[in-house]
Amino acid sequence: MRRPVLVLVLAIAAIGVFTAGLAWLLETPSPRPGASRAERLWVALCAECHGADGRGSWRATLFLIRPGDLTDAAAIGRQTDQYLFDIIKEGGSPIGRPGMPAFGAALKDEDIRALVAYLRGLGRAR
Numbered sequence: 001m002r003r004p005v006l007v008l009v010l011a012i013a014a015i016g017v018f019t020a021g022l023a024w025l026l027e028t029p030s031p032r033p034g035a036s037r038a039e040r041l042w043v044a045l046c047a048e049c050h051g052a053d054g055r056g057s058w059r060a061t062l063f064l065i066r067p068g069d070l071t072d073a074a075a076i077g078r079q080t081d082q083y084l085f086d087i088i089k090e091g092g093s094p095i096g097r098p099g100m101p102a103f104g105a106a107l108k109d110e111d112i113r114a115l116v117a118y119l120r121g122l123g124r125a126r
């Protein structure tokens with residue numbers, strides 16, 4: 001094979017491997033079949049930063065976002081439901097923790113309450 005052709009083929013193969021790897025890395029997990037509404041909301045809205053298991057996504061870390069460990073019973077267990085509800089609804093900025101976005105515009109109160117219960121379950125799971 002002539003050298004330029006070989007270089008072209010290798011370049012195309014390298015791009016293929018790179019994009020496939022990127023797609024594999026960036027693929028978001030999908031909820032289990034038959035998952036509850038809270039779990040589906042969690043996977044769709046929260047897992048990108050907090051990780052599917054609530055311990056924090058390494059992808060968020062890449063962007064210097066530090067969501068902490070929501071399964072840490074010592075930290076989350078002593079928070080009231082009202083605190084967790086408020087930080088999900090209004091975001092962290094009213095209490096000086098701007099990393100956490102507000103979901104009040106996207107979620108109904110009952111969905112937020114369901115997420116609070118789901119969060120508590122994440123802590124118990126381990």
Ligand code: HEC
Nearest residue numbers: 045046049066067084087088092097098099100101103115
């Ligand atoms: C853009 C990334 C991002 C997304 C999306 C996100 N969070 Fe957060 N969240 C954060 C960060 C960062 C913090 C920590 C803020 C701080 O301590 O300054 C946080 C904090 C929290 C806390 C408070 C933890 C504590 O120790 O007080 C709760 C509860 C929470 N998030 C729940 C959720 C839920 C539920 C969702 C989905 C509806 C969600 N988050 C979506 C980034 C995110």
